[in-house]
Amino acid sequence: MQLLWQILVNGVLLGGLYALMALGLALVWGVLRIVNLAHGAFIMLGAYVCYYLFAGLGLDPFAALPVAMLVMFTFGYLVQRGVLNLVVRAPMFDTLLITFGIDVLLTYFAQLAFTADFRAINPSYAGDNFELLGATVPLVRVAAFGVALLLTFGLWLLLMRTRVGRAIRAAAQNLVAARLYGVEPRNLYAVTFGLGTALAGAAGSLYGVVSQVSPYIGSSLTGKSFAIAIIGGLDNPLYVIVGGMVLGIVEALTALYIGPTYTDVASFGILVLVLIVRPKGLLGRTA
C-alpha cells in the first residue's frame, strides 16, 4: 500500500511534466494541422540549451528555463517561417515526412555538437526531498510539476484571453474566415509553432533536471507526446494535463508491477490502443 502510494505520487509528478511535453505538440497539431514528428527533438534541444546555460554560465535551471524557452521560440519561429510555411497546406503525409526529416537533422546535429554522452542538470538542491504522508517527494520534481502546471494554465489564458490567442483559435477553426478578419497566417503560424517549440524547450529543461539527456531521447518523447495528445484531445490544454497524468501513472505502475524496461511498451501500447478504440481522442476532439 505504501509502495503504491509512492508510485502514484511519482506518477502524478511525472505526469505534469509529460503534459507539458505534449502541450506544444497538441497546439501545433490542432492549429496548423502539422503532425510534428520532430517534437521530441525540439524537447531534446531545449534540454541542451538549459544544460549549457547551467553548466557553462552557472545559471540556476529554473532561471535558465525562460531563456531556453525564448531561444526555442526564436528557433521554432524561424523553422516555421522558413520551411514549414512552404508546405503547411500540403497533404498531411508531406508534413509527416518533412518533420521526420527535421527530426533526423536535429538528432544528428545534436550528436555532432553535443556528443552522445548522457548529461544531467543537477543543481545543489537536486537531492533534496520531503515526506508527504509517508511518500518521499523529491523537491525538483515538485518544482518541475509546478512549473508545468503554471505554463499549461498560462497557455490556456493566452489562448482564451488575448488577441493573439483569439487569432490562433480562429485560424484553427476556419483559416479563410480568419483571413477575412485580418489574420495574417504567415506570422501567426510562425508564432504558434514558436509557442509549441518554446513549450517543448520548457519541457526539455525540466526533463534535464529530473532525468538524463542524450541526442537520442527525441523519438521516445515524441511517442509519449502523441499518446498524451491522443488521450487528451487537441481542443483544450487542461485536458492535456489529464492525459499526461494518465500516462505518468500508467508508466509508474508498469515500472512497479512488470518492470522498468517495459514503460515504452505501455506508452506506445496506449497510443495504439486509444487510436484503435477511439480515433477521435478519449477526452476532447482531435484534428
Added chain:
Amino acid sequence: MTLPVRAVIVAIVVALLAAVPSIAPAIIVQFGISALIMVTLAQSWNIIGGYTGYTAFGNSVFYGLGGYGTAVAMVQFHLPFAAGLALGAALAVVFALLLGLPVLRLRGQYFAIATLGLVGVMTAIVSNLDIAGSNSGLVLPLLKGDTLFYELALALALLTTLTVAWIARSRFGFGLIAIRENEEAAEVMGIDTTLHKVLAFMLSAVFSALAGGIHAYWITYIDPAGAFDVTLNVKMIIMVVFGGPGTVLGPVVGAVLLSAISEILAVNVTSFAGMFFGLVVVIAIVFMPRGLTDVMRRFREVGWRCFQENVRTYRV
C-alpha cells in the same frame, strides 16, 4: 510493346543482373545487395502505400520481425537459414493479419501514427525478450561469400516486382486502387475493402520480412534499434514517392537512385551522411512533393519555374 517482347527484355536484364557477381568487383556486389533489398522494401511499401493509399509508417516492423525470426531460428534453435526465413515471414504475416484488422480501420494521419506506435511497441517488446538477445541483439553464424546473398536478394526483388506487376493488372489490384481513390465508393461497388486491405498489408509484410531475414544473415548481426528503425521506413516511402507511387517500375528507379546517393554520401562525408538524409527529405518535400516523374515532365514544359510552382502550391 507486345507481351513476348517485354518478357524477352526482362529476361535479358535479369540475366545481366544475375551475372554481376561473376564479373563485377566485390564493392559493386555489396552495393547491389543493399540496393536490391531496398528495391524489395520499396515495392512492399508500394503495395500498401502506393496502390492502397494507406501511408504505413510501420513496415519496418515486418522487416524487423523477418530479421529476428531468422536470427532466433538460427542462433537459438540451430535451424537452417531457409527455416529461419520461413519463421520470420510467418511472424510478419500473422502480425499483419492480427494488427491489420483493427489498425486498417483508421484513415490518414491516424493510420500513420498508429503504425508508428506499433514500431515503438515492437522495439520495446523485443528489447525485453531474452530469446531475442534483449537490448544487445543476436550474432548470427558467418557465411562467407556475397554471391549467394546477391542472387537471393535479386530473386526476392524480382519476385516482389512481379507480384506488383500482377497487382497492377489484376482484379485484386483494381480493388486496391478503388480503395485508394474513394473507399466508400469502393465499398458501395461491392469490394470487400477489409479483405483487400488486410491482404495488401500481408503481402507487404511477407516481402519485407524476407528482405529483413536476408539482410540479418548477410550482416550477421541484429539488434532492436537497427531492426525496427523508423528511418528505414521513411526511406521506403521516399523511394516510392520519388519513383512514382502506384507504378510497377517507379519504386525500383527510386530505390536504386536513393541507394546510390546515400552510398556516395556515406563514402565521402561519413559523419554528415545522416544529416544529409534529413536535408534531402526536407528539400525534396519542399521542391518536388509529387516526385521525380512529375518534376521531369513539368521541367520539360516550364523549366526551372516548375520548382517555384511546386513551392507556391502548398505555402501560406
